[in-house]
């Protein structure tokens with residue numbers, strides 16, 4: 002039997018609970034489609050950091066590397082300076098494992114309501130492809146004389162051809178398997194250097210995908226077009242920071258962070274890819290069972306797709322989507338079930354859901 | 368009689384038409400409140416650039432400088448490389464005239480519908496204060512070996528204490544005159560150096576405004592909170608690029624770009640401030656009379672406020688808001704009147720509108 006070895010980083014707050022619930026769905030998909038899942042839990046996150054003083058040690062990186070994929074819950078804890086775990090662990094793994102492509106589907110599932118007028122399952126099915134390792138996330142910069150009137154803060158954004166090309170190539174291939182439209186989103190009227198590199202790469206890769214039309218939208222204008230006319234977009238390719246911001250906007254349009262899934266994808270297969278819900282660790286509701294595991298389950302579906310388990314991926318996505326449509330609220334005490342129970346509901350549904358009911362299964366995500 | 372000397376840059380596309388319509392409203396306010404307006408038209412924009420090869424010449428800067436304020440329509444033309452006029456003229460003037468504070472009200476006027484569920488005039492009245500001259504807009508950077516696989520693009524973001532302090536100081540003063548809440552928006556978990564400088568400045572200025580509460584929200588999270596819970600915000604202070612993006616999101620929430628006004632404000636009074644609608648030149652509908660002049664009229668109201676004509680500003684804002692509530696669509700052939708006619712309607716309304724009807728006149732914008 003095909004066996005996939007998953008590294009599991011539950012992390013902090015609601016992370017372990019939503020990950021456990023998502024794994025129930027993954028196991029149900031394995032049973033239905035005849036593959037096996039082996040999991041190894043990694044104790045990374047706030048507790049480990051407070052104990053050891055490092056967010057991500059070399060030994061963990063090497064152990065994680067021996068797996069086929071990483072499932073991450075969420076990190077972040079009030080006892081740790083904000084940003085330390087996010088940079089150290091999440092951004093650290095993205096870079097260590099060359100996960101240059103971040104995949105963020107923005108899809109309104111039937112039965113889920115968008116807060117934006119006019120958005121419906123018929124016109125809201127796009128994927129944001131975000132470069133995941135560069136731009137302002139390189140972290141270069143300095144602050145001189147902090148706290149004085151002479152302080153100057155410098156942040157450097159670095160954009161290279163290899164990571165940009167991998168991202169753009171992935172985006173074109175995806176668009177070619179979908180509705181054949183690609184939109185580059187940047188702010189090239191101001192960030193002229195990075196914008197030129199992105200546009201050059203898009204123009205170059207486009208020659209290899211003559212079936213895909215492409216256009217360009219500024220990042221600011223995207224805040225009008227994405228909510229007001231999502232049907233205009235199929236695949237949106239963008240840089241790290243714009244993708245960070247716009248995928249949260251996408252989450253709003255698709256019904257909330259409770260639905261937003263992501264894949265941190267290594268397109269060369271040189272290290273495992275990592276799958277995580279877009280939401281954070283929500284320490285205020287940790288342990289209450291109020292967290293909706295749908296975004297974690299949808300991220301796990303992306304994981305199955307990345308592992309080549311296409312049928313299992315579609316079934317898990319369909320199961321999560323059909324459970325979502327029944328939840329009265331996206332999280333909180335009114336959710337109508339606790340996190341583990343909703344995970345079991347998703348798992349039960351995986352067994353008999355028709356994957357075709359959530360849309361054209363030919364239209365691939367990965 | 369008090370006389371204000373306005374420099375008028377109609378610019379390109381729909382810019383001249385919406386500016387002329389807005390000026391009709393300004394003149395009506397002058398008549399009602401007993402001040403005079405003198406205008407000087409400046410021929411800047413695409414035509415001038417195509418003729419001279421420069422977007423903004425020294426002689427124009429010096430002539431503009433002798434005015435009390437600048438009204439700008441819009442710039443951008445298909446015959447000019449995108450970005451050249453925007454950077455040369457708009458960003459050029461912001462920097463030349465030390466307009467370090469960009470003021471962008473996000474207000475849902477009664478009778479206008481927001482596309483976002485739950486947003487109402489009762490919970491949507493905030494102001495985004497954007498630093499207007501620094502960050503990634505400093506434009507520093509390079510692209511080495513463009514068009515080759517070795518290309519590397521660098522963009523530098525520079526943040527200094529003086530411009531940041533001017534912006535934050537302005538934001539606190541405004542919050543203190545409003546609902547006494549200020550939110551810093553940044554991405555300090557990733558942009559650690561710039562984020563630290565912003566947070567240090569906010570913490571320092573906050574000591575002088577003990578009546579104002581302040582908190583912090585990441586730029587990505589803002590894409591959830593701003594549309595879904597605008598009532599949580601009073602004054603949002605942020606950097607140049609985040610402000611650019613989030614004020615377009617604000618425009619979506621408040622009903623569209625047809626309503627989004629802005630002031631490029633020089634807080635030290637060392638050079639004129641500049642007022643412009645957030646929308647662009649829309650060359651496709653130029654000359655058709657389909658452009659809604661409301662955003663230009665609301666920007667002109669900010670101009671009157673900046674000139675100390677508080678009553679005139681409130682009357683013009685109220686007049687534009689009341690006309691807006693009657694327009695069936697925000698622009699296009701279904702607008703129910705052409706740009707000039709709507710300008711006249713706003714001007715007529717200025718004469719007898721009750722400024723208090725658009726809200727508490729004590730709650731200042733400037």
Ligand SMILES: CC(C)[C@H](C(=O)O)[C@@H](O)C(=O)O
Pocket residue numbers: 087088091092245279556557587
């Ligand atoms: C937690 C943070 C570092 C991260 C990011 O900025 O990329 C998050 O916002 C995301 O979008 O995955």
Ligand SMILES: CC(C)[C@H](C(=O)O)[C@@H](O)C(=O)O
Pocket residue numbers: 190191221453454457458611645
């Ligand atoms: C035209 C462009 C340079 C400008 C900006 O990026 O600031 C515009 O988008 C704005 O928001 O005023």
